[in-house]
Amino acid sequence: MRVGVVGATGAVGREMLRILEERSFPVDELIPLASERSAGTRVRFQGEDHTVGVLSLDALRGADVALSSCGSTAAKSWIPQAAEAGTVCIDNSSAFRMEPDVALTIPEVNPESLEGRPRIIAVPNCTxxxxxxxxxxxxxxxxxxxxxxxxxxxxxxxxxRGVTELAEQIEKLHGMEEDLAHPDPSALPVxxxxxxxxxxxxxxxxxxxxxxxxxxxxxxxxxxxxxxxxxxxxxxxxxxxxxxxxxxxxxxxxxxxxxxxxxxxxxxxxxxxxxxxxxxxxxxxxxxxxxxxxxxxxxxxxxxxxxxxxxxxxxxxxxxxxxLRKGAALNAVQIAEHMFATSK
Missing domain, CATH: 3.30.360.10 (Dihydrodipicolinate Reductase; domain 2)
Incomplete structure (x- = not known):
C-alpha cells in the first residue's frame, strides 16, 4: 500500500510515522511530504531513512491513503483534488470537520461515519x-x-513552538519561585x-x-x-x-x-x-x-x-x-485501519 504522510517533520507527523510502524500498518511505499521549508529532511521509518519531499498533487499521485497534519490552509489546497483522484485523505486540521459530506470520526465512538467509504475523513479536535x-x-x-x-x-x-516557549520560560523563572508570590507583571516572560x-x-x-x-x-x-x-x-x-x-x-x-x-x-x-x-x-x-x-x-x-x-x-x-497520539496521530491511523480492513 502506498501511504503518504503530509507534515511528516512535525510533532504529529513524526508520531504518525511511529504509530504506523508500531501497529504494522501495511506500508509498501512511504511518501513523506512537508512544506518547501522542511523538504529534504530525513525521517526514520522501518529501519531506513527517507527523504521528505515537497507536498504536491504529483507527489501523492497513486497514493492509497494520505495522513495529513499540515494545517487548515494547506489542507484546503490539496485534499479535495487528491480525494477526487482516488486517495483516501485523513486530515488532522479543522479545515473540513464541519462540512456536511465529510466524516468526523473517532473509530471507537462513531465508526458508522465511515460507511460508504468517504474519501475525506476529518480527525476531530484533540480535546x-x-x-x-x-x-x-x-x-x-x-x-x-x-x-x-x-x-x-x-x-x-x-x-x-509551544513546548519551546514553556521550556524557555521555566528556565528564566527558575530560582524565582518565591518572587512569584508578588510578581512584577512587566518583568514576567511573555x-x-x-x-x-x-x-x-x-x-x-x-x-x-x-x-x-x-x-x-x-x-x-x-x-x-x-x-x-x-x-x-x-x-x-x-x-x-x-x-x-x-x-x-x-x-x-x-x-x-x-x-x-x-x-x-x-x-x-x-x-x-x-x-x-x-x-x-x-x-x-x-x-x-x-x-x-x-x-x-x-x-x-x-x-x-x-x-x-x-x-x-x-x-x-x-x-x-x-x-499527539489518540488526540491526533493514533486516531488517524485507526481510521486508516478501519477503512482498509473494511475494503478487504
Whole structure:
C-alpha cells in the first residue's frame, strides 16, 4: 500500500510515522511530504531513512491513503483534488470537520461515519476526542442530554513552538519561585505563542476569542464537533478551554447529564468494557488520571467518577489523553485501519 504522510517533520507527523510502524500498518511505499521549508529532511521509518519531499498533487499521485497534519490552509489546497483522484485523505486540521459530506470520526465512538467509504475523513479536535472517549459509552447506555466541559490542554497542542516557549520560560523563572508570590507583571516572560506567561501559570485562552459570543474558537469547535460526532444536533454543550504548563497530555473535567439515572458503579462497568479506555478510579489509594500518566499511551484514562449532588441522572468525570497520539496521530491511523480492513 502506498501511504503518504503530509507534515511528516512535525510533532504529529513524526508520531504518525511511529504509530504506523508500531501497529504494522501495511506500508509498501512511504511518501513523506512537508512544506518547501522542511523538504529534504530525513525521517526514520522501518529501519531506513527517507527523504521528505515537497507536498504536491504529483507527489501523492497513486497514493492509497494520505495522513495529513499540515494545517487548515494547506489542507484546503490539496485534499479535495487528491480525494477526487482516488486517495483516501485523513486530515488532522479543522479545515473540513464541519462540512456536511465529510466524516468526523473517532473509530471507537462513531465508526458508522465511515460507511460508504468517504474519501475525506476529518480527525476531530484533540480535546473532544479525550472527552467523548469517556462520554460515548455512557451515552450509548443512558442517552446524553447535556455536557459541560473544562479542558486543561498541554502546550504541545500549540506545536513545537509551544513546548519551546514553556521550556524557555521555566528556565528564566527558575530560582524565582518565591518572587512569584508578588510578581512584577512587566518583568514576567511573555512569548508569541500563548500571549501570557505559561510557566507556573494557566492561560484561559486557547485560540482566538469570538467577539460575538465571548467563547474562544477552540471552545466553539468542541461544542460543534460533539454534536456532529454523536449525531445530537440539539445537544446542550458548553466548554471552557484552558492552556496549562504540561508538555504532553490533555485533560478534561466533564459534567454530563443523561436521559435516565446512572450511577458511578454502572459508569465504571461501562467504561471498563469500552475499547480504548482505561478506568483509573480508586482515589483512596491514589489512583486517578493525570496527563503525564496518559502521555505515550494509546488509551484514554478516565477516573474521578462521581454522582453530581442531588442529580441521579448526572455524573462528573475526569479524562486524560495523549493529544499527539489518540488526540491526533493514533486516531488517524485507526481510521486508516478501519477503512482498509473494511475494503478487504
Amino acid at each position: 473532544i476526542i479525550t472527552a467523548l472517549m469517556a462520554v460515548a459509552p455512557l451515552h450509548r447506555a443512558a442517552g446524553l442530554q447535556s455536557l459541560i466541559l473544562s479542558s486543561y490542554q498541554s502546550v504541545s497542542g500549540a506545536g513545537r 512569548g508569541e505563542v500563548f500571549g501570557k506567561t505559561i510557566a507556573y501559570n494557566v492561560v484561559a485562552k486557547v485560540d482566538a476569542f469570538d467577539p460575538e459570543t465571548g467563547f474562544t474558537f477552540e471552545e466553539i469547535k468542541i461544542q460543534r464537533e460533539a454534536r456532529k460526532i454523536l449525531s445530537l444536533p440539539e445537544l446542550d454543550v458548553a466548554a471552557t478551554a484552558v492552556r496549562v504548563p504540561v508538555p504532553v497530555g490533555h485533560s478534561v473535567s466533564i459534567h454530563a447529564t443523561f436521559l435516565r439515572p446512572i450511577g458511578p458503579d454502572e459508569a465504571r462497568e461501562l467504561l471498563s468494557a469500552a475499547p480504548g479506555v482505561e478506568v483509573r478510579d480508586d482515589p483512596a489509594n491514589g489512583v486517578y488520571p493525570s496527563p503525564l500518566e496518559a502521555a505515550g499511551r494509546d488509551e484514554v484514562l478516565v477516573g474521578r467518577i462521581r454522582q453530581s449532588p442531588g442529580r441521579p441522572d448526572a455524573l462528573l468525570l475526569f479524562s486524560c489523553g495523549d493529544n
